[in-house]
Amino acid sequence: MAYSTSAPPVLVSGGGIGGTAPRLWTYTSTDAASAVDADGYITNGGELGMKVGDLVQVTDSDASPVIVTTHRVVAVSTTAPGAVDLSNGETTVTGTDSD
Numbered sequence: 001m002a003y004s005t006s007a008p009p010v011l012v013s014g015g016g017i018g019g020t021a022p023r024l025w026t027y028t029s030t031d032a033a034s035a036v037d038a039d040g041y042i043t044n045g046g047e048l049g050m051k052v053g054d055l056v057q058v059t060d061s062d063a064s065p066v067i068v069t070t071h072r073v074v075a076v077s078t079t080a081p082g083a084v085d086l087s088n089g090e091t092t093v094t095g096t097d098s099d
Contacts, residue, residue, distance in 0.1 A: 003029075003036075005044050005081075009056055022072075023054045030062040033069040033089035045073065046082015056086055068093035 009027035029036060036042075036058050042050070050056075054073045059066060069089030077083045 003031075003041050003043060008044060008048055009042065009050070011049065012057075023049075023051070025050065025054060025056045026059070027056055028059040028061050030060070032060055032063070033058055033067070033071070033091075037071050037086040037089055039075075039085040040077075040083040042084045042086070044081035045084030046076045046078075047080065048082075050076055050082070050084050052076060057092070058089060063094075065094055067091055 007028075009025040011023060012026050013021075013024040015021045015023040027036070027042075031041075050073050052073050052075060056071045056073065058069050058071060060069070068091070070092045071086035071089045073084050074087050075085040
């Protein structure tokens with residue numbers, strides 16, 4: 001599945017008072033983290049308000065078990081709508097329910 005601007009990342013946390021902390025975004029896709037962190041995969045990140053240093057939690061919804069990885073925005077294109085480059089993801093949540 002390719003990225004669709006009709007189902008973009010969602011801002012979860014706005015960076016705190018004064019906006020100095022990194023913001024937290026969440027994104028759910030059937031694409032693997034290695035596809036999502038490809039340069040320019042998120043084509044409209046700048047338009048959404050993503051900035052270098054923001055964190056993006058990516059849920060691979062069709063992995064078994066579901067995998068959540070965390071990425072950092074490393075670059076935002078200066079041309080509209082501002083494609084972003086995400087760092088390689090680190091798995092932060094995975095697992096099965098054995099009960």
